[in-house]
Amino acid sequence: MDKVPVLILVAGVVIGLVLAVAENIFMGVSIFVVLLTVAMCLQIMTETKNLPAVTCQLSDDAKSVVVVNGGNAPAEAIHIALVPMNLEFDVTGLGVDAEYAYALPAMAEEIKAVVTYKNNEGxxxxxxFKLSSLEENDPLRPAFPMFSWK
Incomplete structure (x- = not known):
């Protein structure tokens, strides 16, 4: 972690210990729990830094494959293989929230896209991804629908 968050956490622990010993033990323990939660959040934030998330989908007319980077870092050396069509193509780089469209030679009904890529650290x-022009991909559809979901 950086020096500033560590210093703030250490100062908070010292203040919490002083409050726990001198004033009120419940106030000191509650400060310690809050600081532990903040430390865990900072650790999780450092572990999830520099992660690109490349996804593929078919366009509405099924004549192109759209490659989107939805992560928090740029993706490099993207290689995509379209399995039953025997097509492969490369994208040199894709920034955060950027997209690239690759035109297909013909409309595609169902294909599988195998994607490999790197972040800037290597x-x-x-x-x-299973890409289908006939199936509708609804991100709000529950995995186990118990009631009517639409």
Whole structure:
């Protein structure tokens, strides 16, 4: 972690210990719990830094594959293989919230996109996506619908 958050956390622990010993033990313990929560949040934030998240989807007319980087870091050396179509293409780089469209030679009904990419530190990632022009991808659809979901 950086020096400033560590110094703030140490100062908070000292103040919490002083309050726990001198004034009220419940106030000191509650300050300690809040500071522990803040320290855990800072640790999680440092671990999730520099993570690109590249996704693929078909355009509405099914004539192109749209590659989108929804992560918090730029993606580099993106390689995409479209499995039953026997097509492969590369994208040199894709910034945060940027997209790239690759035109297909013909309309695609169902294809599988296998994506590999790197972040700017050289860490490799890989995912595969099933792309279909007939199935509707609803992100709000529950995994286990118990009631009517629409």
């Amino acid at each position: 860490r490799e990632f890989g995912r595969s």
